[in-house]
Amino acid sequence: MSEVPSFPQSRSSVRIVALFSLLLLGVTCGAATAPQPGRDLAVIVAPWSQRPDALVAISHAGGRITGAGRWSFIAFAAHDDSRLVSQLYASGAWLVIDAGGLAACQSPSSGA
Numbered sequence: 001m002s003e004v005p006s007f008p009q010s011r012s013s014v015r016i017v018a019l020f021s022l023l024l025l026g027v028t029c030g031a032a033t034a035p036q037p038g039r040d041l042a043v044i045v046a047p048w049s050q051r052p053d054a055l056v057a058i059s060h061a062g063g064r065i066t067g068a069g070r071w072s073f074i075a076f077a078a079h080d081d082s083r084l085v086s087q088l089y090a091s092g093a094w095l096v097i098d099a100g101g102l103a104a105c106q107s108p109s110s111g112a
Helices: 011-032 051-060 084-090 099-105
Strands: 041-044 064-068 074-078 095-098
Touching (some): 041 099, 084 095, 095 099
């Protein structure tokens, strides 16, 4: 019987495959959470920030606040201006995504 030759796998090729997989996952998640005009946005600031920081970022960007987050570093805004996302980043937001994926993060007392 002849043995099937095994190909040695170097650690660097495993790392490259793992890195590529993470990159692909990030791109896929980013595309799924990209803000869509006409839908609410979730605005996320530094996790150690106080609630007003997320709300202030929305206000400074000229956005309309639609709700507060369950946690102090998340707030929600209406997305009715195509420049709002870039203005939110300029106002201190770390991440701006479509709010649909974070609906469970909305504060129960938030009326939105």
